[in-house]
Each structure stands twice: as C-alpha cells, then as structure tokens.
Amino acid sequence: MARILVLVPFPLDPDQLSLREKQLDAAPLPDGVEVDFKPVKAAPGNYVSHHDYVLADMSLFEAGLKAQDDGYGAVCIDTVSDSGVNALRSVLDIPVVGPGRTQYAVASMLGRTFGIVTMWKQWFPLYEKVLSEIGLANRCTGIRSIDVIPNNRTLMAGKDHALPLLLEAARALVAEDGADVICLGSTTMHEAHTFLQENLNVPVVNPGPLSYFIAEALIALKLSQSRSAYPKPLVPKFQMVHEMLDGAVISEGPA
Amino acid sequence: MRKVLVLVPFALDESQVAYREAQTRTVSLRSDVTFHFKPVKAGPTSVASPHDWLLLDIALFEAGLDAEADGFDAVVIDTVSDSGADALRSMLDIPVLAPGRASLIFSLTLGRRFGIMAQWQPAMVRYEKVLDEWGLRSRCAGVEHFDTPPDFANLITGKEDAVFPKMENACRRLIERGADVICLGSTTMHQAHGYLSSALEVPVVNPGPLSYKLIEAMLSLELRHSRNAYPKPLVPKSEMVHAMLDAAARASGV
Numbered sequence A: 001m002a003r004i005l006v007l008v009p010f011p012l013d014p015d016q017l018s019l020r021e022k023q024l025d026a027a028p029l030p031d032g033v034e035v036d037f038k039p040v041k042a043a044p045g046n047y048v049s050h051h052d053y054v055l056a057d058m059s060l061f062e063a064g065l066k067a068q069d070d071g072y073g074a075v076c077i078d079t080v081s082d083s084g085v086n087a088l089r090s091v092l093d094i095p096v097v098g099p100g101r102t103q104y105a106v107a108s109m110l111g112r113t114f115g116i117v118t119m120w121k122q123w124f125p126l127y128e129k130v131l132s133e134i135g136l137a138n139r140c141t142g143i144r145s146i147d148v149i150p151n152n153r154t155l156m157a158g159k160d161h162a163l164p165l166l167l168e169a170a171r172a173l174v175a176e177d178g179a180d181v182i183c184l185g186s187t188t189m190h191e192a193h194t195f196l197q198e199n200l201n202v203p204v205v206n207p208g209p210l211s212y213f214i215a216e217a218l219i220a221l222k223l224s225q226s227r228s229a230y231p232k233p234l235v236p237k238f239q240m241v242h243e244m245l246d247g248a249v250i251s252e253g254p255a
Numbered sequence B: 001m002r003k004v005l006v007l008v009p010f011a012l013d014e015s016q017v018a019y020r021e022a023q024t025r026t027v028s029l030r031s032d033v034t035f036h037f038k039p040v041k042a043g044p045t046s047v048a049s050p051h052d053w054l055l056l057d058i059a060l061f062e063a064g065l066d067a068e069a070d071g072f073d074a075v076v077i078d079t080v081s082d083s084g085a086d087a088l089r090s091m092l093d094i095p096v097l098a099p100g101r102a103s104l105i106f107s108l109t110l111g112r113r114f115g116i117m118a119q120w121q122p123a124m125v126r127y128e129k130v131l132d133e134w135g136l137r138s139r140c141a142g143v144e145h146f147d148t149p150p151d152f153a154n155l156i157t158g159k160e161d162a163v164f165p166k167m168e169n170a171c172r173r174l175i176e177r178g179a180d181v182i183c184l185g186s187t188t189m190h191q192a193h194g195y196l197s198s199a200l201e202v203p204v205v206n207p208g209p210l211s212y213k214l215i216e217a218m219l220s221l222e223l224r225h226s227r228n229a230y231p232k233p234l235v236p237k238s239e240m241v242h243a244m245l246d247a248a249a250r251a252s253g254v
Helices: A014-026 A050-064 A085-091 A099-110 A121-134 A162-175 A187-199 A207-221 A238-252 B014-026 B050-064 B085-091 B099-107 B121-133 B160-176 B187-199 B207-220 B238-251
Strands: A002-008 A033-039 A074-077 A114-118 A140-145 A181-184 B002-008 B033-039 B074-077 B114-118 B140-145 B181-184
Touching (some): A002 A050, A014 A187, A014 A207, A050 A074, A050 A085, A074 A207, A114 A121, A140 A162, A162 A181, A162 A187, A187 A207, B014 B187, B050 B085, B074 B085, B099 B114, B099 B181, B099 B207, B121 B140, B187 B207
Parallel strands (some): A002 A033
C-alpha cells in the first residue's frame, strides 16, 4: 500500500478542498495507492510577492513535517511553485515531489521545448525560480498569461470565459514561441486541462495528477531526493515551526 | 490491458533476453500493463563509435516500426543511448520512451547535479554527445567509468564479485566530484543497482525500471511525444527499412 499526502497551499473548507481532490479523477492510479489532501493551517493571500513566497514556504513546510511519522510514503505539493519542497526534503527521507520541477522534466522528455500557459503575469517569477533551480530554463521557449485574476479557492468556477483565452495563449506558445509541449502554470488550472488537450495537437501536461504518478513511481523504485543536495539541519526546530503556524492561525482569527 | 514493447538493442537469444526481462521484476508494476521484450534483427557488436550508433539507430527503428500496428500501446528502448527513439517517435503515435534522456532529466528532480557511471573508456564519448545535445553539462558533476568491457549478452552475471566493487569506486569518484545522484550509464548495469543503492549514500537511478514506471504514467495520463518535435516523414519508407534489416541479418549469418 502506497500512501501519498498532497499538501494544499491554502486553508480551505471541505467544498473548496474537493475541487482540489478532483485532480484524482484525471487518471486512475495503480491499485493500492491511497491519496490524502491536507490544507495548510494558514497561508499568504496569494502568491505574487516575496512576502507571499516566504509565508507559502513556511506553511507548506509545517503542514508536511510529520508526513513520514504519519505513515505516508511520499509527499506532493499542490502548487507548481514547489513552495516548501526544499525545506521538506531536508527533513524527510520519503520523496517530496514538486509538480513544477516534475512537469518541466517530463515535458523535456516529450519534446525539445515547452511553454507555460498561465492565468496572470504575477506568477511568472515562480516559474523562473523553479526553471532555474532545475536547470531547464533553456528548454522553456515562452510563458504566456491571459491576465484573468485567479481564485485559489474556487479555481475555474465562473471563469468559462478564460478557456478560449487559455487556448489562444497556448496556440501562440506553439505557433509563435516554438513550444512542443504545453505546461499548465498552476495545479488550480486542472479543470482546463481536458479542454486544452482536446483542442491542441501537442501534449498538455497536467502537473497535479502527474505528480501523484511520479510519487508512486518513486515509492516503487525506492528512490528519494538526494541527501547531499538537501542536507539535514544540525539543530531541527520542528516544535518552533509548529508553534509559528499555530500563532499564524490565531493571528488570522476565526475563519 | 495495455501492452508495452521493450526493444532490446542486440540480436540476443531467449536466455540472454531473459537477463534483460529481469529488470521488470525489480520494481512493482501495474497489473494492467504488460511488458514484452523484442531483440533487434541485427546490429553493431559494440556501442563505441558513430559507426555503431548509426547501426543501432536503424536496428531499433526497424524493430519498433510496426509496434502500433501489432497492437502495442507504447515502446521503451532498452538502452540509454536512446538509439532509434527519435526516428520511432516520428512514425508512431504511441509514446516512445527514451531512458537515457529520461533518467538524466529525472535525476535533476532529485538533486542539483548528477554523475554518470560509464562502462569503460570507449563508452565515454557517447555521454559527452548527450550532455551537449540536451544542454545538461552545467548539471553534470562528471562521467566516470569502471574500466570493464561490456558483455551485452550475459551482462554482469557470474562477475559480480569482481565488478561490483569497481562500480562502487567509480560512483564514489562521482560523489567526490559533487554528484548528488548517480545515473547508471547503461540498462545492462541493472544487476548492480541493488548493491550500489545499499552501498552509496546518494540515490542511484536505474534507467530501465525508471522507464517502465514513466511509461506507465504516460499511458495513464495519455501523454505522448509532441508531433511538433518529431514530425512525420513526407514519404515513409518502412518497407525499405525492413528490407535493410533483413539484409543485415543475412549478412551477420543469423
């Protein structure tokens, strides 16, 4: 039995969480794989500034700290920003999968180049960060935004007008920028995946579901992140991290 | 049930193919996907020169050409040289997995830099070519070999005690040079994976089994190579390719 924990980067109510869990419907995982979604305790309002990035890193780090003790075989992060991944890798021996770096790697296996289609320009620095980190920036031929403000809780609900815009942007990535493969700029765009794949003649990578398959593969292959790339802390301060997030919850007040 | 064709780059007999098939038993695979191994009709004796690479390209291309028509849902190449993969992608609409580039790129999701363990000095130049082609040189800590001629038929069988420590030493040199992850430079090294994984403190990527898990994921997610990167030929000559390999098999006395 492989148990995978997916960390959700916002404190969501059950209805909002179920929109994230729908990513499991994209493709059936192998028999015996169990996936649980867990939202963070507190979070930044969105992911558009370095202020937000550091809060996102902390909240996801805290949410995943006990995953190994809780019996999970792998952790996935439900954001292509790969927030919290590096810190979690430094303290967990089980694989921690960042869907951002994973989708750029897999896109590079499917074509020479890839492009990223996304909701708004404010997310561009997150892509550039992960692309530089994994060393595949030279394979990304373009990032295009449709400039529709996303909602990290209701996802694409009420945004049907965004679908043709996303398609137009993805077509421009292929025709004008030379992208062989399209990557989605957010796991929250998973509801647009089927529409885009049906209307494009190049592969469209759906980062959330892909990350679950890669997590299962890592468990099966008994592979995990390299300890030399992600060294353990000399003095772990887990209790401090938990108390910081408890403090953040109090500061936010009742939901 | 979905069927994956694994193309073996040498004209091996049944018992020799079995050494290759053993790779599928080192990892848990989905029960609804089956793997079928098929050797090429003819090919080079070594993989050390552009002469060999070219022969390997066309041998594997021919071996996989009819995969889709034969009812297979995907193709995996059983060599990290990725020989024949690009040509097959230009002809087939089913996914074709190239374990060489897949294992190097995949290793970047596990660490900052990878090191490649090569078989022996004549194999080194091939990795240099791959690193340049894929622009991965800045992420490669080095390529080291363990100075042992390859045995493409029997792999490491019967030579474990002599060869495994030499492999471990080559990996340790890579770690000293800054490798966070070791990539085995050939699917024929798979028998050493368990030993090396236990002995070393960094992840060791076993390209064959990794390629099976990746192809499972690609089949489930309905992903395949981009036609823009691998356009179809204007004038396909499949019959000519088959005739060439039939002639090659006659020339090698098979």
